[in-house]
Amino acid sequence: MILLLALAPTLLAQQNKVNIAPSDPLTVKRGESAKQVLKAVILDGFHVNSDKPKDDYLIPLKLTWAAGPLEAKAISYPKPEELELNGSHMLVYTGTVPIETEFAVAKDAPKGPNAIIGRLKYQACNSNMCFQPKTLDVKVSVVIE
């Protein structure tokens, strides 16, 4: 118990500020397109930069997908909030952030269960400090018919 108490501050500092909500499996047809919505859930009290922050030095929220049986054709981010913090106006996300990807399914994609693999990069802050940028691995189950 003493060890747990001693480690608590470190563990909390290393806690992910963003988590990916579980996704329902995606059922798609060969040769067609499909949409998938990934939900990034931001811990209460924190915000992440939007996909297009105002300052070039800020690290944007960015979802990327690995090559596979489904090809990502377009990724749409929601409209950000404008946050005034310490005199600066920023474009950020808080709460749950739905990110939609439109995929094209190859005509010769192998039928059956599969998966699409992605990565979500973010950089989180609260009202007076910022945390190292992080990248989360994303995996969505897919059934190709």
Place this chain on the structure above:
Amino acid sequence: MHKSLVLAVAFVCLVSCSSKQTVSASGPTPSANRKLAADFSLKDENGATVKLSDYRGKVVLLNFWATWCGPCGLEIPWFIDFEQKYKSQGFAVLGVSMDDDGWPAVKPYVAERKINYRILMGNDSVAQFYGGVDALPMSFVIDKEGKVAATHKGLIGKNEYANEIQCLLGDKPLDSAASTSANAACPAK
């Protein structure tokens, strides 16, 4: 055992409830309680090797920051002021960048903001010496003997830094209006 586990979980929850994790010294730590700041050796933007111990005899504001850190950017003009105002009295700001992208990201930022103090490129080893530096900005005010007089995690006010610096330079007693400490006097050296 069960009760102990419940208490431990409750403690963890209590600590996590606060999103503001500022660890701010209420004025400089009394001299007798200060610990030696870990020495390190890092490169500046000209490639010169800089050690913290090179600054023994001076008051140092050691600031861990990054170009992507908004609150860090807010402090920089204050540190520029401090460097200009107090340098001749034996003070220096050392900015340790924690940018993974290195000098290609940092040099343009330093030039744009006309930073007049030394910038060093940090690494995980040095960060570990200073508690891991898991959040930025993270600053340490170091006295002339190389001991940590104050630690600040997150953005604080300019006056708080100014008071600590002036106190350690021996300029004046700590301003009680800017300090939350019950002891408003500048701790004896």
